[in-house]
Amino acid sequence: MFVNKEAVGKRILQIRKKYGYSMQKFGEIIDNAPKGSVNSWEKGVNLPNEKRLKQIATLGNMTLNELLYGSFKEYVDMLITEKLGIELPEEFTRTFYSLLEQNGFTYGDDIEIVRLVNGFLTYHNLTTKETAIFYQPTAYSGDYFDGIIQKADSSVLVCRAYADKANNTLHIIPAFENGQTEEVADFFHALKSITAPHNNNYFTSGFLTLGLALRDSKVIIYGIDEKQGTAQVIPYEYDCESDAYIQNEHLSYTRQDSFFREATKEAVYWKMQSDRSNP
Known part of the structure; x- marks a missing residue:
């Protein structure tokens, strides 16, 4: 799925500020990255390379997927907006996200999640008249x-x-x-x-x-x-x-x-x- 560099930049900025690091100090910790590179990450101009992304995620006590896409709920929201062009109603999301996690779905299961969204909407008659059992x-x-x-x-x-x-x-x-x-x-x-x-x-x-x-x-x-x-x-x-x-x-x-x-x-x-x- 598309990675929003600006959103990743904001998460990197939050991690850096959480520890009170300057851009220079933060760069030194993250594989000796220059201050200018840190600045470009936080502004969403560029993404760190894979090695640095993993180091930043570890420092932020999160997974690489969470750094790139946010929480699983945020990930699914972006996926549905990107693939279906809709915003899920609140009464839908309360049930749907918990069911996804209970059934082992996670980042990367894009095709199945989109299919399940379509099916779930049909099942609960939220956006379609399609018949379903x-x-x-x-x-x-x-x-x-x-x-x-x-x-x-x-x-x-x-x-x-x-x-x-x-x-x-x-x-x-x-x-x-x-x-x-x-x-x-x-x-x-x-x-x-x-x-x-x-x-x-x-x-x-x-x-x-x-x-x-x-x-x-x-x-x-x-x-x-x-x-x-x-x-x-x-x-x-x-x-x-x-x-x-x-x-x-x-x-x-x-x-x-x-x-x-x-x-x-x-x-x-x-x-x-x-x-x-x-x-």
């Missing part, structure tokens, strides 16, 4: 969720989900009992297009709420193989470069047995109905 915890377990689509005056159940946080995996099974409402039809359409680049927000916008990270994530879909009349499990893994989920039959994962049993029962019911329709 809202994952609501069920009453009997914090790892099981009802996947619903919010409407103006109601909500529609479209799937059930299980968040395997230890393996960064989301298991999803359609809410078969809800028939063919518009929202359910949209859900199945989204399933078919999950492998299309930049088209997974429908499922992944709520990842931070689920305790999952987009990077290296897996999505396991449980359904019906209509040709065979049997339960079907389709595993997908996220590819960061293409921003798409790729189907991988050899993917290692732990099957969610309750979802598989439910899919099996639905497959039996579907086959019975199909046989009746085609004697």
Whole structure:
């Protein structure tokens, strides 16, 4: 990301003044830099070389990233302004930054952070009308969720989900009992297009709420193989470069047995109905 030399200069000035050093003394400590170099750093004309930057960061009791970009919150603010051209609302930032840090995101995770911002905004309907699944915890377990689509005056159940946080995996099974409402039809359409680049927000916008990270994530879909009349499990893994989920039959994962049993029962019911329709 772009380094704001003026902002770095102000941080260098704060470090120097904190210890009461003159420019000359400060330069002597930082690899014998001339007074003129220190002056140019503080004015934001030039940046110190890497060796000197590390020395200044150590003196200021901060990381190199903190010296270059400020706090992680400041870094994300600059990133979003630079990449998306928006200023995040306060009600958004209170939740979002803590969730980023809890899930291990840090300086340099630019692509993922921007993707998560877009997804989080969609999920909370702050700046977009794009549809996304809202994952609501069920009453009997914090790892099981009802996947619903919010409407103006109601909500529609479209799937059930299980968040395997230890393996960064989301298991999803359609809410078969809800028939063919518009929202359910949209859900199945989204399933078919999950492998299309930049088209997974429908499922992944709520990842931070689920305790999952987009990077290296897996999505396991449980359904019906209509040709065979049997339960079907389709595993997908996220590819960061293409921003798409790729189907991988050899993917290692732990099957969610309750979802598989439910899919099996639905497959039996579907086959019975199909046989009746085609004697």
